[in-house]
Amino acid sequence: MNKPTPTPTSGAAAGGTLEQIRAMIGSASCTDTSQCRTLPIGARACGGPEAWLPYSTAKLSEPALQALAGRYTSERQAENEKSGMMSTCQFIPDPGAECRAGTCQLRSGTAGSQAM
Numbered sequence: 593m594n595k596p597t598p599t600p601t602s603g604a605a606a607g608g609t610l611e612q613i614r615a616m617i618g619s620a621s622c623t624d625t626s627q628c629r630t631l632p633i634g635a636r637a638c639g640g641p642e643a644w645l646p647y648s649t650a651k652l653s654e655p656a657l658q659a660l661a662g663r664y665t666s667e668r669q670a671e672n673e674k675s676g677m678m679s680t681c682q683f684i685p686d687p688g689a690e691c692r693a694g695t696c697q698l699r700s701g702t703a704g705s706q707a708m
Contacts, residue, residue, distance in 0.1 A: 609664040610634075613660050616656065616657055617646075617652070617657070621650060623650070625690045627691060628647070628649075628690055628697075629649060630647075630687065631644065631645045631661050632644055632661065632665075634668045635668040637677045640684060642668070644684070644687055646689035648695075
C-alpha cells in the first residue's frame with residue numbers, strides 16, 4: 593500500500609510549481625503499465641528526492657513535465673539551504689509505477705514508496 597507523505601513545507605514559488613506538476617499529471621490515466629512512469633519530486637536536505645509521483649505518458653509532454661520537476665527541485669534545494677533545513681539521510685528508492693484500474697499508481701509493497 594502506498595504510504596502518503598505530507599506535502600513538504602514550501603514557499604509560494606515551490607508550492608505553485610508543485611501544483612503545476614500535479615495539474616500536468618492530472619488523473620494519470622492509462623490502459624497499460626508501459627504508459628506509467630515515476631517522477632522524482634523535491635529535494636531532501638541531504639540529497640535525493642522527497643517523494644515520487646506516478647504519471648502516464650499517454651497524454652502529456654514528458655520533457656515539459658521533467659522541466660517542471662527540475663524547477664521544483666531547484667526551488668526546494670534553495671529553500672532548504674535558506675532555512676538550514678535538515679532531514680534524515682534515508683534513501684527513498686524509485687518505487688516504480690503500474691497501471692491499476694485505468695490509473696498509473698505507485699507500486700504497492702515497494703520499500704520507500706511514497707507519494708506527495
